[in-house]
Amino acid sequence: MSAITISEDKCVGCSLCVKDCPGFCLYLEDGKAHVHDTGCIECGHCYAICPQGAVRMNGYDCKEEPVVSMTELDSQTLLAAMKSRRTVRQFTKQPVEREKIKQILEAGRYSPTGGNSQSVTFTILGCRQERAERICVDIFRKGQRIGASIAAPLKRIEISDSFFFKDAPLVIVVSARNSVDAGLSSSYMEIMAESLGLGVLYSGFFVMCARVSRKLRNLMKLPKGQKVVTCMVIGYPAVKYQRIAPRKKVKARVL
Numbered sequence: 001m002s003a004i005t006i007s008e009d010k011c012v013g014c015s016l017c018v019k020d021c022p023g024f025c026l027y028l029e030d031g032k033a034h035v036h037d038t039g040c041i042e043c044g045h046c047y048a049i050c051p052q053g054a055v056r057m058n059g060y061d062c063k064e065e066p067v068v069s070m071t072e073l074d075s076q077t078l079l080a081a082m083k084s085r086r087t088v089r090q091f092t093k094q095p096v097e098r099e100k101i102k103q104i105l106e107a108g109r110y111s112p113t114g115g116n117s118q119s120v121t122f123t124i125l126g127c128r129q130e131r132a133e134r135i136c137v138d139i140f141r142k143g144q145r146i147g148a149s150i151a152a153p154l155k156r157i158e159i160s161d162s163f164f165f166k167d168a169p170l171v172i173v174v175s176a177r178n179s180v181d182a183g184l185s186s187s188y189m190e191i192m193a194e195s196l197g198l199g200v201l202y203s204g205f206f207v208m209c210a211r212v213s214r215k216l217r218n219l220m221k222l223p224k225g226q227k228v229v230t231c232m233v234i235g236y237p238a239v240k241y242q243r244i245a246p247r248k249k250v251k252a253r254v255l
């Protein structure tokens with residue numbers, strides 16, 4: 001059964017939904033749109049495009065919210081803000097407000113996913129944050145003892161008790177079956193967090209630990225089949241950057 005139902009009363013047979021359906025699940029018959037039983041990925045394009053509001057998506061919260069085009073954001077300001085974004089590694093102790101956490105998760109929920117899988121999971125470490133960091137610190141300290149005999153610069157790294165989460169008040173682990181989905185979702189969340197005055201650190205080191213430590217994965221109780229893709233360390237920044245960090249020239253090619 002498809003999640004889509006079309007109200008015959010409201011449908012005027014304009015075929016906008018039929019043309020926009022990526023799965024070819026809709027067809028026009030007797031001047032009305034109809035749905036095939038299979039193949040729908042529930043992307044909601046038919047719901048979003050219908051000028052008559054004739055489409056319903058069963059099992060979804062279909063509350064009406066205004067559509068806002070990205071063109072309403074000033075593109076030059078957006079680009080300048082993207083260039084000014086910095087990874088934050090020093091945080092104040094101020095907790096992140098519940099409303100802001102909700103808004104960050106809402107941004108993550110609305111990123112595109114392959115085949116509209118919507119399988120990205122956001123795990124807030126909460127009361128397990130300290131234990132998770134302890135596990136990571138132990139792994140890295142052990143690794144450092146072994147690795148420093150091979151690579152001298154490893155000795156220099158000071159693995160403090162707060163090496164992974166930098167005393168930040170919020171850590172969100174982003175997992176999915178598909179890494180690209182989780183990566184895109186994280187990027188949406190990062191931009192939202194920044195716009196709320198927060199700073200973000202992607203802890204790739206935490207992700208490395210999650211790959212090798214069953215104990216850490218058990219602690220997070222990840223849904224089956226999901227892999228940890230990013231770990232977002234979030235809080236109010238205790239630093240301010242005065243200028244944009246330079247970058248290498250763009251590697252773009254026209255063939």
Ligand SMILES: Cc1cc2nc3c(=O)[nH]c(=O)nc-3n(C[C@H](O)[C@H](O)[C@H](O)COP(=O)(O)O)c2cc1C
Nearest residue numbers: 085086087088089201202203204205206207230245
């Ligand atoms: C996937 C990913 C993993 C990262 N892991 C870490 C990390 O474990 N520790 C850290 O200090 N920075 C980490 N970073 C931050 C990068 O070092 C940083 O993005 C890069 O140096 C550029 O600085 P900028 O983000 O301020 O532009 C990570 C960034 C990404 C995208």
